[in-house]
Amino acid sequence: MSYTQQLEELLTKSVIPDLDERLDEIFEEIADNKEASEDAKEEIEELREFKADLKDVLDDIASGDIDEDECKELIDDITEAQKGNDEDFGFVEED
Helix, strand or coil: HHHHHHHHHHHHHHHHHHHHHHHHHHHHHHHHHCCCHHHHHHHHHHHHHHHHHHHHHHHHHHHCCCCCHHHHHHHHHHHHHHCCCCCCCCCCCCC
């Protein structure tokens, strides 16, 4: 399996579903508390932005605009982040 296929599978079967699950948890907490804390609002925004970035990566995979080296690097970053339960997966926040 190519790194491109591995990355696509990792994103669609693990990372994005995990983000969706965390978003659901936050929304449940908000529903239980009847209001959203600033931390919850910030986390929702960060997760949504991160998910959009991941969907852009999937679009790049679909269009062939990402090479095997980039895919391997992303796989390594995601795998390392998952081991450490780091939520940014090696992505650098852009200003």
